[in-house]
Amino acid sequence: MARLRRVGSVAVPGLRTSANHLRPPAAIAVLGGGNMGSGIAQACAQAGFHLRVRDVDAPALARGRALIEKMLAGAVERRKLTPARRDEVLARIEFTTDLTEAVRGTALVIEAVFEDEAVKRDLFRELAPLVGPETLVATNTSSLSVTGLAEGFPNPGRFAGLHFFFPAAINKLVEIVGGARTDPSTLSELERFSYLVRKIPITTADRAGFCVNRYFVPYLNEAARLAEESAASLATIEEVGRELFGATLGPFELMNVTGIPIAFHAETSLYRAFGPAYAPAPRLEEQFRSGKPWPWKETEVEPEKKPVVRARFLGLTFGIATRLVEEGVATAEATDRGAVVGLRRKWGPFAQLSGLGLGEGLGLVEAYARNWPGNFPVAQTLRDRAARGERTWPLSLVRVERSGPVAWVLLDRPEVLNALNSELLRQIDATFRDLETDPGLRAVILAGSSPVFAAGADIEEMSRKSLPEGIEFGFLGQRAADRIERFPAPVIALVEGYALGGGLELALAADFVVAAEGAQLGLPEVTLGIHPGMGGATRLTRLIGRARTKMLVYTGARVSAEEAFRLGVVARVLPADSARDDVAAIAGAIAANAPLAVRWVKQVIDRGLDASTASALHLEAASAGHTFGTDDRSEGMKAFLERRKPDFRGK
Ligand code: DAK
Numbered sequence: 001m002a003r004l005r006r007v008g009s010v011a012v013p014g015l016r017t018s019a020n021h022l023r024p025p026a027a028i029a030v031l032g033g034g035n036m037g038s039g040i041a042q043a044c045a046q047a048g049f050h051l052r053v054r055d056v057d058a059p060a061l062a063r064g065r066a067l068i069e070k071m072l073a074g075a076v077e078r079r080k081l082t083p084a085r086r087d088e089v090l091a092r093i094e095f096t097t098d099l100t101e102a103v104r105g106t107a108l109v110i111e112a113v114f115e116d117e118a119v120k121r122d123l124f125r126e127l128a129p130l131v132g133p134e135t136l137v138a139t140n141t142s143s144l145s146v147t148g149l150a151e152g153f154p155n156p157g158r159f160a161g162l163h164f165f166f167p168a169a170i171n172k173l174v175e176i177v178g179g180a181r182t183d184p185s186t187l188s189e190l191e192r193f194s195y196l197v198r199k200i201p202i203t204t205a206d207r208a209g210f211c212v213n214r215y216f217v218p219y220l221n222e223a224a225r226l227a228e229e230s231a232a233s234l235a236t237i238e239e240v241g242r243e244l245f246g247a248t249l250g251p252f253e254l255m256n257v258t259g260i261p262i263a264f265h266a267e268t269s270l271y272r273a274f275g276p277a278y279a280p281a282p283r284l285e286e287q288f289r290s291g292k293p294w295p296w297k298e299t300e301v302e303p304e305k306k307p308v309v310r311a312r313f314l315g316l317t318f319g320i321a322t323r324l325v326e327e328g329v330a331t332a333e334a335t336d337r338g339a340v341v342g343l344r345r346k347w348g349p350f351a352q353l354s355g356l357g358l359g360e361g362l363g364l365v366e367a368y369a370r371n372w373p374g375n376f377p378v379a380q381t382l383r384d385r386a387a388r389g390e391r392t393w394p395l396s397l398v399r400v401e402r403s404g405p406v407a408w409v410l411l412d413r414p415e416v417l418n419a420l421n422s423e424l425l426r427q428i429d430a431t432f433r434d435l436e437t438d439p440g441l442r443a444v445i446l447a448g449s450s451p452v453f454a455a456g457a458d459i460e461e462m463s464r465k466s467l468p469e470g471i472e473f474g475f476l477g478q479r480a481a482d483r484i485e486r487f488p489a490p491v492i493a494l495v496e497g498y499a500l501g502g503g504l505e506l507a508l509a510a511d512f513v514v515a516a517e518g519a520q521l522g523l524p525e526v527t528l529g530i531h532p533g534m535g536g537a538t539r540l541t542r543l544i545g546r547a548r549t550k551m552l553v554y555t556g557a558r559v560s561a562e563e564a565f566r567l568g569v570v571a572r573v574l575p576a577d578s579a580r581d582d583v584a585a586i587a588g589a590i591a592a593n594a595p596l597a598v599r600w601v602k603q604v605i606d607r608g609l610d611a612s613t614a615s616a617l618h619l620e621a622a623s624a625g626h627t628f629g630t631d632d633r634s635e636g637m638k639a640f641l642e643r644r645k646p647d648f649r650g651k
Pocket residue numbers: 415416417419420455456457458459460470471473474475477498500501502503524525528530531532533534
């Protein structure tokens with residue numbers, strides 16, 4: 001591909017790629033081959049990285065290797081992996097006891113040793129002289145301060161927390177934690193890396209428990225407290241936990257599976273940071289010391305006691321979640337993502353709070369807080385919103401990042417590959433509507449917040465729709481696509497990963513689509529018993545013609561970025577590593593040109609398509625003629641004659 005001329009500089013949000021060496025087959029070291037370390041190594045090796053797992057002695061390494069082999073064997077059994085792929089993955093993992101050997105030439109070192117501050121600090125001291133200034137160093141801590149662990153490390157800007165969730169090879173959540181001295185670029189490199197290893201990252205501040213454990217571990221503790229108070233039987237508490245959060249396991253079974261000691265130690269560290277409201281329940285400690293699992297199956301469910309348990313769980317969860325946002329630890333979106341992705345709950349705290357209504361939610365939080373006077377502060381933002389009569393807590397599914405005259409509109413439901421549900425479509429429509437009146441805006445880039453555009457309309461939501469709801473949904477999608485198409489300034493759709501079904505239909509409403517190498521595009525609607533309805537069939541026909549459109553639509557086939565380029569769907573294919581920088585350069589080049597001329601010619605091209613040739617030609621001539629009345633025309637030509645760059649004002 002010819003190099004793109006870079007005009008001005010358009011910043012690229014997060015996920016910066018071109019300067020990033022952290023991509024397969026780069027080498028990664030994982031220090032510690034225990035449960036977490038081996039799972040992390042497996043996830044990275046499956047994504048194509050070369051791994052060096054280091055542990056203190058041969059038996060520890062053998063255990064790590066056995067853990068990985070067992071996980072991979074399970075995947076082969078479930079037909080998620082072929083035996084050949086399993087062998088490839090295993091061949092990418094080396095095991096060593098030599099730290100120098102393990103970290104030599106690595107782009108990233110992930111520390112995953114025992115959760116003990118002294119042990120970790122000693123390891124970082126040993127590691128410091130062995131890694132170069134470019135190497136990223138991440139600690140997989142769940143409870144220690146990242147800033148604290150970075151102390152004394154020679155390059156704290158490249159040091160961050162990367163908290164994987166158990167089981168690390170399977171659980172998709174990872175918390176990215178910046179310490180006080182972590183460079184923002186380190187965080188965006190780790191974000192990109194997380195997507196490469198098929199994880200869903202959320203960014204959190206460096207506070208005890210980070211985001212998810214701050215409300216999850218106290219929930220486990222609350223279950224023990226309720227048992228201790230004989231508020232309900234263990235089976236009742238277990239069932240309420242399952243039903244309330246739409247989870248497969250309730251609190252007691254979860255602790256039985258993941259380890260009661262872990263819950264106890266995690267709650268103890270929260271207690272140290274936040275005081276008595278987080279004190280471990282004596283009943284939790286007793287169970288931990290007994291070494292026995294929670295005997296919840298030996299008890300009966302008492303339905304009449306469920307409301308008490310429900311109120312306590314919700315008061316605690318809403319109380320902590322709203323404080324997380326107020327303290328700036330995590331956004332509401334990240335908090336919910338953590339619950340859905342990491343804990344496999346059906347709803348996050350904020351979606352649940354909105355479902356109930358903020359007024360009722362506040363009542364539950366206040367009732368809970370009365371048990372801990374002065375130690376369980378109620379978020380002022382929750383009080384304020386409820387006082388204003390707001391019913392729901394707004395959650396953004398679209399992020400806008402502005403870089404001078406260019407806006408990035410980023411679809412932000414990475415956990416479902418930006419599947420377009422009704423709310424996302426409404427927010428896309430509203431976002432473009434708000435941007436329409438932005439006078440300084442000269443171009444928009446529509447992309448995913450993760451390296452995925454959109455894998456189609458939300459099948460889970462669509463599967464529940466009746467005929468009238470289906471029709472309404474279709475118009476909602478059309479409205480969002482039309483808004484993009486009629487947007488006054490140029491809109492470029494950047495397709496990375498997938499643009500399928502409604503995702504591709506939305507992209508086709510942009511002025512043009514560019515795709516990153518490796519992207520897959522298609523209209524698979526007929527494979528689901530429906531057909532394109534957001535303008536995909538109509539716009540694609542106008543773009544690439546009847547026969548090619550029919551081939552794509554009837555087969556539902558996915559095509560590569562290169563094939564889509566050959567078919568004319570895509571205007572340009574960009575290298576995956578620099579796609580964001582390259583599309584920023586294209587938008588920058590557009591933004592540097594006369595804004596009125598660009599906006600008017602957009603109308604000429606689009607309106608002209610619906611008109612007869614004669615009318616279209618007339619429109620083109622008349623519109624071009626009118627550019628002679630603009631200041632931009634005078635400036636453009638004057639600048640040319642004076643051999644300088646024009647300064648267009650859009651007038
Ligand atoms: N909807 C809902 N969830 C989706 C999704 C979708 N379209 N695509 C992916 N996901 C979710 C997955 O369920 C999974 O969730 P968890 O299991 O983790 O909870 C998560 O995203 C990650 O996906 P995978 O695990 O499947 O990821 P893989 O990399 O293995 O596979 C894939 C990626 C894109 C090949 C696969 O996810 C896939 O095939 N997705 C579905 C693609 C598809 O068929 N899309 C077309 C949808 S139909 C209308 C107008 C327009 C439309 C409808 C009506 N009217 C006018 C009425 C439009 C229709 C469509 O778009």
